[in-house]
Amino acid sequence: MSDDATGRRPSIRDVARLAAVSHQTVSRVINNHPSIRPETRDRVLAVMSELQYRPNRAARALVTSRSQTIGILSASSTQYGPASSIAAIEAAARERGYWVSTANISPHDPSSIPDGIAHLMAQSVEGLVVIAPQVRVFRALAAQQLDVPYVTLQSTELDPQHALSVDQMAGARLVTRHLIDLGHRNIYHIAGPQDWIEAEARMRGFLEEMSANDVPTTAPILGDWTAEFGYYAGRELLRVRDFTAIFASNDQMALGLLHAIRDEGLDVPGDISVVGFDDIPDAAHFWPPLTTVRQDFTELGRRCVDLLLGPADGVEPAPTTIVPELVVRRSSGPAARI
Amino acid sequence: MSDDATGRRPSIRDVARLAAVSHQTVSRVINNHPSIRPETRDRVLAVMSELQYRPNRAARALVTSRSQTIGILSASSTQYGPASSIAAIEAAARERGYWVSTANISPHDPSSIPDGIAHLMAQSVEGLVVIAPQVRVFRALAAQQLDVPYVTLQSTELDPQHALSVDQMAGARLVTRHLIDLGHRNIYHIAGPQDWIEAEARMRGFLEEMSANDVPTTAPILGDWTAEFGYYAGRELLRVRDFTAIFASNDQMALGLLHAIRDEGLDVPGDISVVGFDDIPDAAHFWPPLTTVRQDFTELGRRCVDLLLGPADGVEPAPTTIVPELVVRRSSGPAARI
DNA sequence: GCCAGCAATGTGAACGGTCACATTTGCCCA
């Protein structure tokens, strides 16, 4: 055996030599080119597996100038929702032979946004998924004049042609309506951070549903998505108890609220109703189990890849808006007297 | 301007031409080669920024046969802990000019493990981080005879030279001891899934601490990390109320337990103490706030990259075991009479 | 029996970097 004892991994030409064909034929086998005689194909495949041949992605990327990679730009990837979507994106991409590369941006460090974008662009990703629906991210995106397609999750308004979203407003209206139907007239809203697009959408949904039903509103309180914030906001609100229900813009903040209300010795929903948004898996086990709005993050991630890479063969494009679903549990009940 | 109106992105040679140097000089500027005259460097840099030149990663990878990418193989990336570690890994890697590519494996589909590994290897990652500490993942890893270094998070035993871990056993002993010190003698343990290494380690810590203190033990119950499981396990256990404390192997299952105990009309910690593991951010707002063990997932992710790529310049290698910390909150108290 | 035309395969040149080595320049010191 004149075995090539060099440490080099076998290339297309090594395979070609052993299979007694040209390197191009090997390439054709790899790419499922139609006009290859079955016996030739088999011979090549046999040599490939014998040599444990693996195509060199870099070489392919170089000549095709396609990286077969999509980038994910994400804030708060530790949260259940984004994390679920990321996992779904990864799965859908992998199914199509794509790789996924992530860059997390820090909410505290503004420069991390352009940094993250640059990092992914340097990787020459073919598409970008943005799961960081903050206004300033869009500014950065616009400023860079990306030459790759991108999709943003959960942000209908700013950039309609790129957006794929759960209809946050509809969800917010759903749950607000639920409270109104239960007789609540004094409802507070704890919103998400100011420049988060989905926070804004939920807030708008809340306000619109309130005014559509002629219920007077108070100014929403801007939170930061954490249970911690919900807790302190709750303590603050309870000093003047002029409400019977609170709609928190996510489940974590709702959890903090429940905590604060209990600390005050009050009952949910007896004294105060609390509703959240997202339906994280834990929400069903809060005390009391939380009424909330379910979003299908997984579906969202999957469709996101469709939108970016074009729908998989045969599957026709689904509408780009997913309507969320109200999940009624025990944290909401008839309005108490104040 | 004989501008190259071709759609091609500028290459090192385009820059060279405009800067009136050779392509190799441009390459040297890119790679911070020492012997370049400052004025030459400036000229080249100027042209690069004018042309918006960006090095082609594939070309570099091809010739150096280094992908500058590390792969993350992860199960349960939607959980707070793994997600935090992933974010930290990504940040640390990016700081060193590395990219991160993830592959999630499904707990339900065994073939997803070799698939995920193959996917990352096809990407020719230079290192692998495994955040899926399941026994069968290690088997798959061993079977593949990887030619890249890898590190596994949270699994001391199986593979000591590759492991980097929070000392799960120490954490489990800490919290078990806490219960024993409070006078508990009838303690149940809800463990994680059977083939999860960290579940196993926590269970061992529990059993060892129990027997070190001559407290009789009952067989641990094997759960699946979810609040849902904790809830049903709790309901089941409460049919025969022969215990005063439960140690759940993670905070989610503890949440489910709290739910079940409340459903039964019992008080935590008055009747039963409950402790968890991980200290997810929400744990402080459970009802009652949960006594648990804090793991620094972020630090873990950071060190993990050090271990894989070698510590950053000047920083000396930290020990590869991180000791977790007991966080006492209100869910644990003196043992009640049964 | 000839040639068009297609199926199957081969040939050589990219792609955009880095590597190894060659060449030029500038400076110091004998």
Added chain:
DNA sequence: TGGGCAAATGTGACCGTTCACATTGCTGGC
């Protein structure tokens, strides 16, 4: 004044694939 040596730069090959185009062999219609 010239030789040597290091600093600064240039030259051409190469990495492993795909692309565009060329070549071969065979089939079928007239």
